[in-house]
Amino acid sequence: MKLMQLVYGISFFAVAAAFVYAVCLHRWVKKQPVTNKKIIEISGLIHAGANTFMRKEYRVLARFAAAAAIVIFILLPSPVWQGNVTANLSMAAAYLAGTILSAVAGKIGILVATQANSRAAEGAGGGLKPAFLIGFRGGAVMGLAVVGFCLLGVMAVLFLTGDATILLGFSFGASSLALFAKAGGGIFTKTADVAADLTGKVELGIPEDDPRNPAVIADNVGDNVGDVAGMGADLFDSNVAAMASALVMAQSLDAGAGANSAMVFCYAAIGLLASIIGISCARVSGSGSPTRALNSSTYTTTAVFMALTAAATWLLPGFQWRIWGASAVGLIVGVIIGITTDYFTDDSKPIVRKVAHASQSGSAFTILSGVSYGFISSLPAMAGIAVSALTAYKLCEPLGEGYALFGIAMAAVGMLSIVGMIISNDAYGPIVDNARGLAEMGNLGEETIRVADELDSAGNTVKAVTKGFAIGAAGLTVISLLGAYMSEVNEALAFLGKEQITGFDIMDPTVFFGILIGASIPAVFSAMLMLGVDRNAQRMVAEIHRQFREIVGLKEGKEGVKADYDTCINIATEGSLRELIPAGLMAIAATVIVGFAGGPSAIGGFLLGNIASGLLLALFMSNAGGLWDNAKKYIEAGNEGGKGSPAHKAAVTGDTVGDPFKDTAGPSINTQITVVSLVASLLSSLFAALSLFG
């Protein structure tokens, strides 16, 4: 076990380095000057609003988590009346630890992001370079915190229990939080965005971030809770799931000697170190663009990861080159998915321009072309996930039984290895988006706003890429979740004295039954979220109208008259939780109904259908949304008639459709898939015992 100790040492070093570096970056961000009173005040409001949302959200979540922990204690890893109580207690504790660590990481991210936004706004007065660094380093704190906590948590669970299956509990915890943070945050952010736009830009004709608009703070809060906390929780979830499933397999392979668990930790630790190096290299050079700066640090991280893991594989005993190959394939495919996403959503590439051009014929053509290219854009990513899974499998198959599936898990670990860098890029987006708003509200002048705009636009492009990356990683991880479900079911079947399941044959009509229903759930789930955003936005619009009617002088911008921002934040918060719950319950109910109707095989099919159509719709909606957003920006930059032209009006329609596509529905599907898998695994023993046709 000397190797394992060495690897634990490396991992611990990586975690410590990440935390120390995060603290340094945070201090650096806080040291940057912010003097404008107006900005300090508004930034404080955003910070307070984000805290309000998170407090309420975490309160609802706490109840949910407590209930889930009890169910887990009773049922997992095996029903408490058959197995040992300690294991079940560990599982429940690991579950809670998963929710808590992810929540803490989210909290830290929000804290830093709401400090960095005001500083980036003022920094933009000094040009692109300093403002970029503030935005990026603020985001990097979140990236380092997420990956640090993830690795630390996984290490702690494994060190304390020695049993990798307990990690599934930890992973379930992370998923629960992700559902609330990502889907809830997604509803919040679009509620505020849509309501603010409808009342401000459309009805009154005031600018996007005018402080007279009562929804303006909620809109800025939304960027933080949706993109910083939400995306962070999502990637925390994927990263934990990838590591957990890899370690479960590694442990059973290690029983026949081998260094597989060590490889998982070592690669994850190297990924974190590579991210630290990548983050420290990020800066805008000369007259360079912020987009290029973000992308080039991603490539640096990738190269460092591949080199260091190759070195480790060469130096350390028992490390296999084929497994290194699998992780490298995963990472390279992740980068390729990112690049193809970029091709479909970047306004310097032809697709965005085609959609912008089509907008000249009216908004119907903006929508039709966007939907069409969104559909097409799903193919490369789907194919990438498929090819990397197959390649990793075939690469590792010769190593012996069990190694093939382990290869897929390691491809997922490889793809997610640079997640620290990815989150840094992603959290950069809302910080500079906020900074742009603050620059406008604080009257910092046109030049500052222009700089902030450029930073913001880079954030948008990179966001599309990281979303593609997140969906790709989720796609690889869920294959492992299917495996986890199967082993749960077989344990339950063994206890019942029933025949084991060796797979899920699509020619079996119970499996087929599950597939068809499973395939429609992501569509219904995302539809419910989108309709929820709409309903919630209408509530907020009503409140804004009330304030304009009842608060004298608000509309005219009279000195000293303030909008009641808090009520809007409360509406967004309560509405987002209220609208999220029916969608979540629908997915859970569908799982339960299919399980009791068709038994464990039907659930196998259900999960598969869910994954296939979920990935497709998530990619479609994220990419189409990003495409419309950038087509609008491209026209606003003076093309196809520019601002105010008929093409621009059509593009605004596209953007409004795309907003809930890309920020609410699309990215929430990931977590819907994970939640459904969780419920399936939890209830597998019941499905095995009782079912109508199973």
Added chain:
Amino acid sequence: MKLMQLVYGISFFAVAAAFVYAVCLHRWVKKQPVTNKKIIEISGLIHAGANTFMRKEYRVLARFAAAAAIVIFILLPSPVWQGNVTANLSMAAAYLAGTILSAVAGKIGILVATQANSRAAEGAGGGLKPAFLIGFRGGAVMGLAVVGFCLLGVMAVLFLTGDATILLGFSFGASSLALFAKAGGGIFTKTADVAADLTGKVELGIPEDDPRNPAVIADNVGDNVGDVAGMGADLFDSNVAAMASALVMAQSLDAGAGANSAMVFCYAAIGLLASIIGISCARVSGSGSPTRALNSSTYTTTAVFMALTAAATWLLPGFQWRIWGASAVGLIVGVIIGITTDYFTDDSKPIVRKVAHASQSGSAFTILSGVSYGFISSLPAMAGIAVSALTAYKLCEPLGEGYALFGIAMAAVGMLSIVGMIISNDAYGPIVDNARGLAEMGNLGEETIRVADELDSAGNTVKAVTKGFAIGAAGLTVISLLGAYMSEVNEALAFLGKEQITGFDIMDPTVFFGILIGASIPAVFSAMLMLGVDRNAQRMVAEIHRQFREIVGLKEGKEGVKADYDTCINIATEGSLRELIPAGLMAIAATVIVGFAGGPSAIGGFLLGNIASGLLLALFMSNAGGLWDNAKKYIEAGNEGGKGSPAHKAAVTGDTVGDPFKDTAGPSINTQITVVSLVASLLSSLFAALSLFG
């Protein structure tokens, strides 16, 4: 074999009755007066235009079919160098017969439809009742022809060869035609529709069917080639596929004695007789609505079918009640899918009204709510297909080995039994749509146009229902296609001395690889068709502009000046074939690549992924399209501000997006699925012999 003779007798009687009745109806339609010269002239132009399209389409198809027939002769049912030449020759001949019979049925449908449209237009002057009868009976000729030819063809093939597998060739032929007729016709119809609307309604502000518009004839031709010939070919295809796969299974079950083949024929014949009864009952009663008349004859047909099949099952030796149950489940679920589709697309139900109401906030909300409800609407149909497959399977499982899958095939036969009635309803739509246009172009007066409008609106509602029905039937049929593919592969593997495939396990990464790629193909396919419509419409718009520029007096409507309708028809025709081919090739290429990369298992997954996401997207696009169309009509009827209001403008955007959704992309996915299955089966021996990872 006495039973079989009896059943052949019944089937032959049903076919004869259908043909005799069709001839009577056709004579009746032709006897109706049409006197208005303008109408006779325009109706003649529509007829000629439809013939132009079909001639060109059939010419391209003939080349394609010849090539496919050669490949079939070489490879199917087993490679010609191993098997017997007669079987391969029969298969190729059956293939050609499938394309020809379907083409003839389409030709007849177009002929009658283009005669009925002018008569229905004049009939509308006499009120709802006579005009309804003309439209409906014109459509019924098509319905009877399609089902008659289908049953006749299947009987002939089986009678001549005695081998049910040859029927697969017949079925492949029907699919090839359906691809061209449905997808090609879909591009044609929307090209003309979009171009006519953009130049006429939007640019010039002239009415929808103004004869000055050079695209107006192409638009009316499109209704016929898309909805009469296209939908007919699609349902011919599904019906043949359902019967063929049921008969293949029945024949192998009959080897152990039994009357299964007899049941298939008997039920199909009863379905045709029930359709004849249903058609003869259809009329608008008192002050009744045409929608109710169409629906009630569907219910009559359903009831007659269930009663007569029950009687046959009771009377005839060897007929099994469980199998009757399976077919009844299929039919009932088909009707339920129709009713739920109606709930989502009928403007007397809440969903259409919600979308109309949302349109008040702008077109983005029309789109968002339509997409959301379209997504949700897929669930009941997907669940219906899933439940009927599972129920039929479990119902027939106790009858012995092989009966379970036969049960699913019989559910499909049951669902499709009333297809004669369904096609009649569906072909009614374009006839009365044309009639409305003719009434306007012939200046038949406001009251006549109002009557024609009411008939047209009923056609729209019923069209959504029949589309749901068609997709549901395809969903059940494709399960059998998966089975057909597997037996093809196993024959090839047996010849190669390789291990047989017993199923496709979703935990196998080659299967999973296929699933992910297969799931994205329908999205890409439909996107390519939609972009094709857009490109083609732009070509036609350019031509219309040219005519307005170059033909003096056309714009002003000077007496004697005529638009050059033919050039527009040619553009639509050539463009539709040109845009169809890349999409078809993409689907075929993807199948070939996946097959050579992953082997037969990957293709099993590929077909499954294709089916699951294909059904989902087809339902989504058809229903969302129908929903938007009727939301626009609902507003035009004076609600939410009525014609010309902002809500109306938003709803028009929704309708324009919905048009290619529901008439081009959505319904073509069915045929894409069948074509991919065909290619997979054809090349299965190559995939089994050569593949990278298989």
